[in-house]
Amino acid sequence: MSYADNNSNTLHNFTAMKKLPSLPFKNFFAHEEFADFVGKLAAARPDLCQLSSIGNSREGRDVSLLTITDFSTGAAEDKPAYLIHGNIHAGELATTHAALYTAQELLADASNSDLLKRVAFYMVPRLNPDGAHYCAATFGKLRSRTDRSERVPNTLYQEDVNGDGILLSMRQQHPNGQFVKDPKDSRLVIRRRAKSKGPFYRVFPEGMIHDWDGTDRLKIEGRSFDWNRNWSYDWRPEPEQGGAGDFPFSEPEMRALGEFIHSRPNIFGVLGYHTGPAAVLRPPSTGSISDLDEGDDRLMDDIARLGEKHTGFPVVPVIKYRNKRARDINLCGHFHNFGYHHLGLFVFEFELGQIWDSAGIGTDVRFAAETEEEQEQQLRKVMKWWDRQKNREPLFKPWKRFKHTQLGQVEVGGFIFPHQINPTLKALSKISKDTYQFTLEHAELHPYVVLENVAADHVAGDVRRIRVRVANRGELPTHVTNRGRSLQRLRPVRVEFYPGGGVELLSNSGHMNVGHLNGVTGSCELEWFVKTGDKVKRLCEIRVLGGTGGNVIREIGDIP
16 A cells, blocks of 8 residues: 655656546447546646546446556555446446536636545546447436346347347237327327227337247337346345346446445545436435434435535435325435445436426426326427427437338337436536436535644653644545445554654554544544664654545654
């Protein structure tokens, strides 16, 4: 491990700075575009940004990590650290852009210089590079991953059957079809009811049926995985929790992130990005709010409201992120309970919105829809709004007749999946700016362990007394939450004392466990007695392992 003096003036020789790349809000990134952008970002500011990888995806792509801090003031692992991750869900491509916007602004805005001297940012903008590339390149539907390794008979797998380069939907007339054309907007299909008039349709993803026996007993795709049900706390196997995977962190990308988090005791805060009805999400994701420590609940809500202040998004506990008439939801193996109960941190997620939000149908209105008819009316409003846009982003492809080699006559068209479940790129530019402002405020609350009042005094003869104050001058305590006090991951502050050459430690103990330090005023005074020989230049080296508050090293010379 390397250690950094908080007052270090060390200068590094860096290559000539390049102009920061501008983040374009013109399209969602395929993998090559994403890799190119993060590479240019790191190359432009090597004094503040390093590009590495936390591991490889299932298909062999890098799961890229951007480490952003002022490296002239110490290594990232010796500073309080803030983790951001995005694109855990394949189609939520806006989340990559939002994370990259924060990375770009941290590097571009000179007013962040003091923050970057004290804090490190670990950023995994695209946790799911395989799934994100699939959705960006094909517009196919995917949650996190679908297992297509073993093809099952009578199962339809997504495939570009009409050769137009994108994956849409297929609708086919069928007497038992569950859908009908919307009489108010024939582009849409709505749920069939007893009084509905035909023709009736069944709707599938665009694709081919593997080993079909000609019957109507069709399954869609293979086993689906939801990586936001693959975290360790309160994990439940399928079918208790859909998409959970085989065991916590069973997915290689998730396992890489879990190992990364648990190898970084300096992480004090985590933020995840998603797309759904716009919201600032906070724990809990199962159970009830009363399961949280009362003090933690209040402070967590205060921090979440910083996000509401900047974005205008409502603060919603995950269990309440639901339709007005629905019961509280319970999402096992979810990020929020993992972050709070297993990591002991205040963790948040931004739901960045979807096309409904861009069309002016906000979260409260969306969740207030009590019937299918009201939900259908909202979708019609989205289409009318889209029709009025002059420079509109792709959202819908007209249905076109196509002779399917297995199903016969079908129509191919419908919604373009990524553009339906994300906000518009135009709206995303402002949303990203607003979420970045929250990140700055949340990060400023970090614990911050320092050494103060360092002194060496002559006692008698060749005996010296060395005194220091170890203090936390950050806002949050080193245990971050009250829940964190008892967790092994949040390491108490430890001080290590190493006598210099020719110096004998007279005190009973050199290394000391200080324990956790409260925010702002938490401190502890320590002293050691040593005996020096002739011509001693260095009395000792003091190392402070401050956990979430960062690490400090200080050398103390002999008294002149």
